[in-house]
Amino acid sequence: MKHIVILGSTGSIGKNTLSVVETHADEFKVVGLAANRDVDTLEQQIRRYRPALVALNEPTAAAQLRERIRDLNCTQVLAGTEGLQTVATMPQASQVLDGMGGSAGLLPTLAAINAGKDIAFVNKEVMVMAGPLVNAAVEANGVNLIPIDGEMSAIFQCLEGARDPKADIHRLLITASGGPFREVPKEALYSVTPQQALRHPNWKMGQKITIDSATMMNKGLEVIEAKWLFDIELSKIDIVVHPESIVHSMVEWTDGSTLAQLGPTDMRIMIQYALTYPRRFSTPVPRLDLMEARTLRFEPVDFGKFPCLSLAYTAAEVGGTLPVVLSSADEVVVEAFLDTCIGFMDIPAILARVMDAHEVISDPTLSDILEVDRWAKSTARSIIKNHVRSNKKSMG
The missing domain is CATH 3.40.50.720 (NAD(P)-binding Rossmann-like Domain)
Known part of the structure; x- marks a missing residue:
């Protein structure tokens, strides 16, 4: 046991x-x-x-x-x-x-x-x-x-048995549902409410990760995570929108073949596999019925509509403590949005300001990371406070 x-x-x-x-x-x-x-x-x-x-x-x-x-x-x-x-x-x-x-x-x-x-x-x-x-x-x-996260677990499972995955991988394809605003024009995102952003079309998750899914910050963070978890170059990691969330992610190999992990949208499958690895046990989760699903769509990502993605790629490229700033400030900014202190499109705008204000430490120690975590959260709170104060003045 x-x-x-x-x-x-x-x-x-x-x-x-x-x-x-x-x-x-x-x-x-x-x-x-x-x-x-x-x-x-x-x-x-x-x-x-x-x-x-x-x-x-x-x-x-x-x-x-x-x-x-x-x-x-x-x-x-x-x-x-x-x-x-x-x-x-x-x-x-x-x-x-x-x-x-x-x-x-x-x-x-x-x-x-x-x-x-x-x-x-x-x-x-x-x-x-x-x-x-x-x-x-x-x-x-x-x-x-x-x-355990669906996309990372899918890639982990697709890589099983590979003798030299780092050399043989052409690219990792991280799938994204597109969230609740996949078909919403960018102009409409400025008036999005927390209640609207929390209506994820496929997954039942906590509030923070659901908002990250709506801004697509979740995918940006997964790109950085995959870079370290699978020891792979950033240039070999792509995001593809897959509205049905049936294909949880894919690995494309140098020989042109692609492996994908498919399954129902139930986290118990990923959790159980992580606990029983490398064995697989039965689950009470309903089986995936491809005859019922019928159509699987794949679409390109709209970086213009979801600027959090570009911020994440920038953080990944620069490295050092910049990903710490992005992740830590995002915790504060999402909370402020849920509290209706800022708007939906203020999320990437404020994150960009915090990142611009940071002096990157290239090879941080744990102490450096913890200090930058505190700094990023404090800086984000300060910017939000000034933002709220400015809005109050403009309104009256």
Whole structure:
């Protein structure tokens, strides 16, 4: 039986992971759980799965949780970044699933790798911010780094068995649904509301990643992630719009052949494969019916309508700490959009300003990355504050 830790257990990835665990209860045991602040959901999970250790990133939430589970003697509650890292490095766990979004997952993931844990991860920001450091830690500790995100998992599966993938790959084709605004003219995007942006046509995801899908920042971050995860040149990574989201991504080889991974839009397939790798178990997910799907469309990306993509390619080309700035500032800017402080098309405009203000560190240390993460978020908040103040003045 494999003992696992789930970081981000209260989010959509965490909940789907627990569904996989229940489907194969004889294969997995949950020994640790961690989340940001959702006390109610984590309490329910503790009472159901009885993990030995849990952590909440917010200390006040952790204190509240301790009071709620005083009747249980089996679970210890920790708090803050140190608590997350302690859960991620539990001696009895052999694999850590990182479902935490954003920069919060960086330190726990690195800690888990350095503790010799295999990693299943959906947090692309970890690779975007610190790809070289993560890769060095994975190699030094001899652990598996297995992606869960649909596109990265698809490429990972297509590369299985390849003797020299770096030499034999012609290009990686990362598919994109196009989000809710694929057919919306650019002019209309200036009046988009958060409610409209959260209506993804194919996937049920958390708010942050759903907005990133609407701006197509999600694809931009995946380009940077793929560069490090698969050790491949940026020039060999392309994005193609595929509205049906049935082909999750493709690998085109030098001989002209292309391998694709197809499946229904259900994250449990990717999660389970990461947990059972290299084996495959049955799932309760409905099978893909190509006779029902019938048509699979592929379209070019409109870089003019989705400027976040160009920002991501620029960050990838420049490298160093610029991807950190992009990823970290995006967390703040998306939150501001969800809070209706800024407009939809203000997202790329503000991100560009933060990137322009940054002095890139070419070969950053972990300390550099953490400092730039703080700087980018602070700078983004300052620009947003001035933006809101300016709008109020112009209105009255």
